[in-house]
Amino acid sequence: MTGRDRRPAEGGRGPFASGPGGVRVRFFTHHDATWTAPLHLRELPGGFITRFGEGFLESYHRAFARSPHAVVAVAEDLATGRVVGALFGTLDTRAHYGFLVRHHGPELAVRIFVRAARDSVLARDLVRSRAARYARGVVRYLFSGGRTARAKDGPAERVGLLEHVMVDAGYRRRGVGSALVAAYEERARAAGLERLELVTLPGERGAGAFYERLGWRPGGERVSRSGERFAFYSRPLVDASASSPRGSTG
Ligand SMILES: CC(C)(COP(=O)(O)OP(=O)(O)OC[C@H]1O[C@@H](n2cnc3c(N)ncnc32)[C@H](O)[C@@H]1OP(=O)(O)O)[C@@H](O)C(=O)NCCC(=O)NCCS
Numbered sequence: 588m589t590g591r592d593r594r595p596a597e598g599g600r601g602p603f604a605s606g607p608g609g610v611r612v613r614f615f616t617h618h619d620a621t622w623t624a625p626l627h628l629r630e631l632p633g634g635f636i637t638r639f640g641e642g643f644l645e646s647y648h649r650a651f652a653r654s655p656h657a658v659v660a661v662a663e664d665l666a667t668g669r670v671v672g673a674l675f676g677t678l679d680t681r682a683h684y685g686f687l688v689r690h691h692g693p694e695l696a697v698r699i700f701v702r703a704a705r706d707s708v709l710a711r712d713l714v715r716s717r718a719a720r721y722a723r724g725v726v727r728y729l730f731s732g733g734r735t736a737r738a739k740d741g742p743a744e745r746v747g748l749l750e751h752v753m754v755d756a757g758y759r760r761r762g763v764g765s766a767l768v769a770a771y772e773e774r775a776r777a778a779g780l781e782r783l784e785l786v787t788l789p790g791e792r793g794a795g796a797f798y799e800r801l802g803w804r805p806g807g808e809r810v811s812r813s814g815e816r817f818a819f820y821s822r823p824l825v826d827a828s829a830s831s832p833r834g835s836t837g
Contacts, residue, residue, distance in 0.1 A: 607762035609666060612770050615652040615659035615673070620645040622670035623661065630753035633788070635716075638709050643698040650691035651675050651750075656683035658747075660770045662754070662763045672754040674767040678778050680748045716813035747775045749785035752794075768801055776824045783824065786817035793818055 615623070624644035628637050636647065652659040656679040662672030677683040687695070703710040749771060754764045775783055786809060787793035795805065798820045806819040 612766045620648045623648045623673045639702045654683050654686045658774045671758040672763045674752040676749045676771045745780045747783045783822040789818040
């Protein structure tokens with residue numbers, strides 16, 4: 588089965604048509620970006636990509652959701668139609684970023700450069716912490732003829748990365764975040780993934796307690812290439828009975 592075969596129809600229901608009272612968890616559709624971009628800015632203000640602004644986030648969210656190697660789930664308040672939560676996760680991280688470079692690279696790069704040109708602090712941070720890595724990734728991808736790298740010694744474990752999850756502050760502690768994560772886990776399991784991973788800020792600044800409550804396992808601290816410290820978590824999908832979540836709403 589190819590990544591494209593695994594891609595759910597936009598707006599499809601399937602395993603995502605569930606959620607806590609009054610809120611429906613479903614797939615992202617193109618129009619949702621007008622909700623998810625400000626939500627991302629508001630609820631994850633410390634993330635590096637939020638520094639590129641709402642317009643960039645709208646484009647990034649749409650690009651992410653178009654990838655056949657990713658899942659974007661949103662939580663919609665059925666009474667108002669507002670999107671009050673969103674989750675962005677990959678099903679094949681390398682293939683996903685390859686897709687973004689190939690299909691949306693120029694558009695996203697222009698938005699990044701335009702923003703950085705107006706904000707010298709952002710431009711400096713971008714050059715110091717990420718520019719070389721991003722450029723290497725693009726060059727590696729282009730010189731591989733668009734193929735994604737694979738482990739040389741045997742088939743690699745199939746791992747997805749939960750990139751971002753956020754719930755509007757007025758809708759928290761009602762099971763919305765749990766329902767979004769459960770929907771991603773279900774989609775990843777159906778796609779044959781063996782494990783999911785994520786990083787969050789360590790301690791009180793991060794969401795470790797939330798993930799642990801859902802059955803994710805802490806895996807210590809990681810330091811990113813740009814020197815930021817993160818707490819690492821993973822979620823095995825193969826033997827679900829060994830780590831069944833408490834209070835996941837599905
Ligand atoms: C983390 C987040 C997505 C959780 O969403 P949510 O809808 O409130 O989560 P749920 O209602 O499903 O919570 C399930 C359980 O997780 C735990 N939990 C949730 N938020 C928590 C918090 N801030 N601190 C400690 N435990 C928390 C609780 O045990 C909760 O169950 P309870 O309400 O019965 O005690 C939300 O708080 C958020 O958007 N935070 C800002 C963005 C963020 O930090 N995202 C994660 C970055 S990696």
